[in-house]
Amino acid sequence: MSQNTATVPDERLVKGNHDFASITKLISDIPQEKTPLWWYIAFGISNILLAVMLAMVVWLVWEGIGVWGLNQPVGWAWDITNFVWWVGIGHAGTLISAILFLFRQGWRTAINRFAEAMTIFAVMCAGLFPAIHVGRLWTIYWIFPLPNSMQLWPNFNSPLLWDVFAVFTYLIVSTLFWYVGLVPDLATMRDKVKGKISKMVYGLFALGWTGGNRQWQNYEKAYMILAGLATPLVLSVHTIVSFDFAVSIIPGWHTTIFPPYFVAGAVFSGFAMVLSLMIITRKLYKLEDIMTVDHIEKMNIIILVTGTMVGFAYAMEFFIAWYGGVEYEKFAFINRAFGPYAWAYWIMITCNVVAPQFFWVKKFRRNIVLTFILSIVINIGMWFERFVIVVTSLAQDFLPSSWGYFSPTYVDVLTYVGTFGLFFTLFLLFMRFLPMISIAEIKGVMPQANPAYYRTQNGHSKKTD
């Protein structure tokens, strides 16, 4: 991509005195250099957590759902909370890749690869929970419309079924999008690496990319089409996830505000997660020139916007509960704020509504330490938002006789903690073996990409990679 009209000059997206060659070197050297010690430590910890998660899943399948703290009114708790939370995190990637792409936001190039990878791994973590939360894991394939001699079909009325389709579609399209974007960079890696086997593997996945004009032309078209396909998905996935609740009749779930509210919340938490990861990575790999404070500030603005939307939704839920006049709904929301789960509600409000208010101030938006802390706080808040929605609504619904209270068991906790093992294992592998930043695209937003650049500044052309 190129940035060819600039009447008001933007801040340069890539800082430092980089040219194309130094950018290529900066990014493609990371997978080639010696594996740093911290990586081994981080990978080891992630693997332990992954093993914990696997052990918990095996225990769950072996013993039954009862190893979780679920009970009669509360049929879903941490499982679906974690699912929605991870799916929400998975939103940032496609939003950055597709929507910002269509809106020609050049700054996305510094983080899109990174965010897309995060998306895919987060969706994998998310997908785990609906799979293992069923009572009979061995029959889970029945939710797919598989032709069979009994003529049994799934129930197409069920939001849970829509959910399966939505999440799978999202996973497939995100993966494709990510992979297509990777192809030119994989070719760069193929050309750079020394080892025979790595050359072969990179080469295999580079699909014979030569960087020819015709290839670039087709590539850009394909990328544009995929961006177009992915854009509605960004909105649809979380909309459909929200249908799991909105379509039911439980007070606190049965709310029409859920689709936009869930999408905003998802972007909110997704951006927070990208920031958490990015702030560490840019430091460790010295990528401050590419992932600049300007990027962080832009993302903080999006967090502020979506956070405000989420806060508005909280207020609107209360308003509608009062305005709608449904006693049960009124109770459900008052009970959230002042009932047995009030602690969870107020954690949510503090983290999601109060915390982002710092970002009204430019100084705070550009403060890396504060941004890092708040990005974590926001994700804690978003986890509690889902917990509040899922658990408090179920725990106290229509008949007071059935009201209950949910407390997690160690299996609930360790399964959730274990998914970080899965996530970081995959993410560390990604950081180790693939170019974290889109080399080809980042060059497109550099001044050097302007065809007039060399004429006006250096007067001679320079061959690009």
Place this chain on the structure above:
Amino acid sequence: MEKEQQQTYWRSLNELAQNEEYRKFAEREFPENATELKDGVSRRNFLQIMGASVALAGLASCRKPVQKILPFTRQPEHLVPGIPLYYASSLPFRGSLSGVVVETNEGRPTKIEGNDLHPGSKGRTNTRQQAAILELYDQDRSRKVRRNGEDSSWSDFVNFCSEHFSDTNRRVAFISEANSSPALDRLRNAALNRFPNAQWVTYEPFNEESLYSGIGLAFGRRLRPLYHFDKSKVTVSLEDDFMQHSDNDVAYIGEFARSRSVSSPDSQPSRLYVAESNYSLTGSNADHRLRIKSSEIPGFTFALAARLSESLPGLDAFSGYRNEYSDHSWISVLAEELLRNRGESIVTAGAGHDTPVHAAVAAINLALGNAGHTVEYLEVPYIAQNDQNDALRDLAGEMRTGNYDTVVLIGTNPVYTAPADLDFTGALDHVSEKIHLSLHYDETSRAGTWHIPRAHPLETWGDGHSYNGIRSVIQPMIQPLFGGKSETEFLNTVVNGEDAGGHDLIRETWQDLLPSAFESSWNEVLHDGLQKNTRYSSVDVSLVTGFAAEAAEFLGRPMEHSIDAVELVIQPDPKLHDGRFANNGWLQELPDPMTKITWDNVALLSPNTAERFGLPPARKFGDPDQQVIRITTQTGAQAEIAAWVLPGHADNSITIYTGYGRRKIGRVADQVGVDIYPLRSSDNSLFITNVNVESAGRTYVIASTQDHHSLEGRPHIQDADLDYYRQNPTFAQDAVYVPGTFGGEREHPVSLFSDKEWPDHEPQWGMAIDLNSCIGCGVCTIACQAENNIPVIGKREVRRGREMHWIRTDRYFKGDDHGNPKVMHQPVPCMHCDNAPCEQVCPVAATTHSNDGLNQMTYNRCIGTRYCANNCPFKVRRFNFFNYSKEYLTTGDDPEIIQMAMNPDVTVRFRGVMEKCTYCVQRISRAKIDTKNKTGDSIKPPDGTVVTACQQACPANAISFGDISDENSIVSIEKSKDRNYLMLEELNIRPRTSYLAKIRNPNRDVPEQS
């Protein structure tokens, strides 16, 4: 005959294992020839030999033991595999029989129903009777005759008896459970004749002895009062929980419900007043309830008698008497009501109260003209002429002085239950031979020398009388599973030193009881389950001449209570009674009707009393930890038990149920709850007037199935006073809450579509539950559990909120007054919504709607997302969080015992699937098949042929079920009543189960007490 053939069949299989050829084959590691392989054999040879030997092996194993198996060449009459048979029988409890019908599947009793022909049960049952099936299949029942704790045999015991009891001068003490068996009575007389130095005591830890003695005091004879609640317009219960603790509870509940029935605004239901300390089940059904301490009941009763004496002749003994209750507002109200309804009222007092209370009550009933009308006095030949509580106390004393060398205990467990001051264990130490017949190897068995396993009433012959004296035979449904002996067989061996079968003993007795054509009348008794035209004779009563003097004596006694002293009331458990049902998982897991506690007993106290001892007056929502208190009596006996605040309990009073804290009885009973018997003494069997209470400084986890007790102003349960109902007959339907109109104008939901109510298919099933009849006993839950193979899951899982009952009874407290709230009971099964929210959200269509309107659950298809349960507004769906059925059915040494209790018509559910009430679809299917077989094409069973398990068990007849597309069906008639309403109608889920609102009949003149 069936049994013999069965045995032959099994024996032949045994022989198959023992036949010579087979054994040789089994012993050889390889088939013949295979071992003859020599070294150096070629590959080709090897294959040849192997092929041959495999073929031979195949042939050998194919050979059928044709000559050994005997097929059913003559099938036993009526025995069709898969079709259950029903037999009339009876179940004894505390000396009274209840008529039941037992369903047997291929020889296994699987379900108990009431006997329609029996006037005592009228086809209905209580929780104990429903749970008798599980008691029969209790793996922990004793299986061995034991002598001094070591294994022995029945024949050894017979030999011992013929030798030991050959000396007729032995001083033998017989201690027996209450019994009304003619056969046992015959043997009892034989025993007393044979052993002139013998003594016979009937011992029940909770009995009606003081009731009989009180009536004896008034009328000169120990008689049994039989109430006719259906004829009573005003009933005054002075702490008599007749719905829970009467031996005639099933009949009483039915009569009471009939007297309360409201079919239209013109109906005139009866009125119930209850004065009590604990909030009992009966109290929860009262129109007016006065909470007073148990120790205040005597004074209250005498004050009432004194007030009545002002207007009634016949109560002169009480005239002029005054005490602190004489000016109580309730006394004048009750007196007025009773005087207005002379001959149509009942006054009754709890059996645990002292003799004077019952004497006063008997005198009141006589003076009011109730005797002979609403209260009948029956001459029961099985009631001893002296107070058996005193007899036991005397006997224990004599045992301690070495007066007896042998004690024969028939079924009772006094080491566990006897009053602590008797020190029964110590008394037993002074007796050399202690012979005990019991179902379990229990506390008394352990203290004895001989233990004989007792046969369950479902596996043995027996006989007896119902509470009102209808004579019945107990038929065995199955051979004794563990070689147990009935009390008649046992006593016969003791008395006669010989081994005779129960069948012969009963028949021998009945030779005198039946008319001349013995065989035909005997068969009729067996068939019907009762002997027609038998009943205890009703006695005309009159006050004894010296009653005034007697009354002056007991009225002159000092009242033993003070307002501030804390009394401890010890009551039998609503489920486990005195502890005899402690090893019954169904009963342990049945939520207590009032507290909804499972698997424990607690110290029940009022919010004020809790505050007095520094305990929180209300439980924290969702917190299972309860404060433990230490209760110390004046004699120093102590118990530490969790405190439980029960709104409506009398202040400064604590109620604890017995039956818990058993040791080494079985896997269910052990370590559950606290044994409170050490605090109970023979002087204070009901209440102890002054105990010390302090915090024990620790907490204890209690598993309760209902955490929240207020309706929060929601219209789920509709109730109204009679006056209000008469002005607004459709108040319940009008209470449907539509958004925006709450508290104002009411509207019914309107559908946008002109959809039909149901498909073009008949029948359409529906249910109506009359909350006006329901008393909240919980028998529906046990009946459903027995019918539908619902597992017992244990305290831990109940505590986690995972109880599996398909029908639960919700209990709410209502009213601003936290001291004395009203209580409402509401049974909640699946509502079978026409527009079911659960069906819409299941991703695999595992829960769907049938043509006849059932919300079906296909277990095989369920993958267990629990989405349906989340979306169910009634929360009636139950999830198998673990493999409950497997744990329930395969633990223990011989799990096949409990497996025999399973209903073969109902699937046993696997872990990970959802389950819920099916409207007893197996019964519907059976009725449909029967109808089709009979009519050829119709699958619409006649009204009343499909009876759900809950409906069938309900003693109050609160549940009706049937075809709602037929407007003449009983359920349609019920649903067309003005009190009919749908729970959560505003959600437009269109439940098939509807409720009929509860009508209270309060007296405006009664001031509300807090």
